[in-house]
Amino acid sequence: MENEQRARSFEAALRRAGVRITRQRAALLRIxxxxxxxxxxxxxxxRAMAAGAGVSLATVYRTLSALEAQGVIMKLEFxxxxxxxxxxxxxxxxxxxxxxxxxVMEFVNDRIERLQAEIAREMGYDIVRHRLELYVRKRR
Structure with a gap:
């Protein structure tokens, strides 16, 4: 999804949640x-402050919480x-x-996906959703 379209999607989600879209909040959504x-x-x-948005940290937290509740962003807790x-x-x-x-690096690996599905199937399950996090260190 293109950035501007995604920002509009975020804005629509906030409106559905009853959150007022201020100039500062709109700038945060674009960022x-x-x-x-x-x-x-x-x-x-x-980033918002550097862009001149003048948004408070509390507003950032409230905005992120509302976007997560609307299902348009995911909170990742590493x-x-x-x-x-x-x-x-x-x-x-x-x-x-x-x-x-x-x-944090994103990756997709078809072998891992197939193996996870195979393991779940062998145990009598279908995967509904999953998250995989690998904690790594560069080889020396």
């Missing part, structure tokens, strides 16, 4: 929609780190988290 990483609330606040966020409209992917730098 979130354009993020190509997995920002936390503080990072989004810093070990030992602040919650991060990503749009919920993305194709399924898993995450690798570098334990030294905190960098």
């Amino acid at each position: 979130l929609a354009a993020a190509d990483d997995h920002p936390d609330a503080t990072q989004l606040h810093q 070990e030992g780190a602040a919650a991060r966020f990503e749009p919920a409209d993305q194709q399924h992917h898993d995450h690798m988290i570098d334990v030294e730098t905190g960098e």
Whole structure:
């Protein structure tokens, strides 16, 4: 989904939740929609401030909470780190988290997907949804 379209989708979700769309909140939504990483609330606040949005950190948290409740963003809680966020409209992917730098990398691996489905089937289940997080360290 294109950034502007995603920002409009976020705005519509907030309106459905009864949240007023201020100039600051609209700027925050554009910043979130354009993020190509997995920002936390503080990072989004810093980006909004750098863009001149003048949004409070409390507004960032309230906005993220409302967007998550509407199902348009996903809250990612990785070990030992602040919650991060990503749009919920993305194709399924898993995450690798570098334990030294905190960098979050997305990946898709068909072998892993097939193996998970096979294991669930062998145990008499179908996978409804899943999340895979690999905590990694660069080889030296």
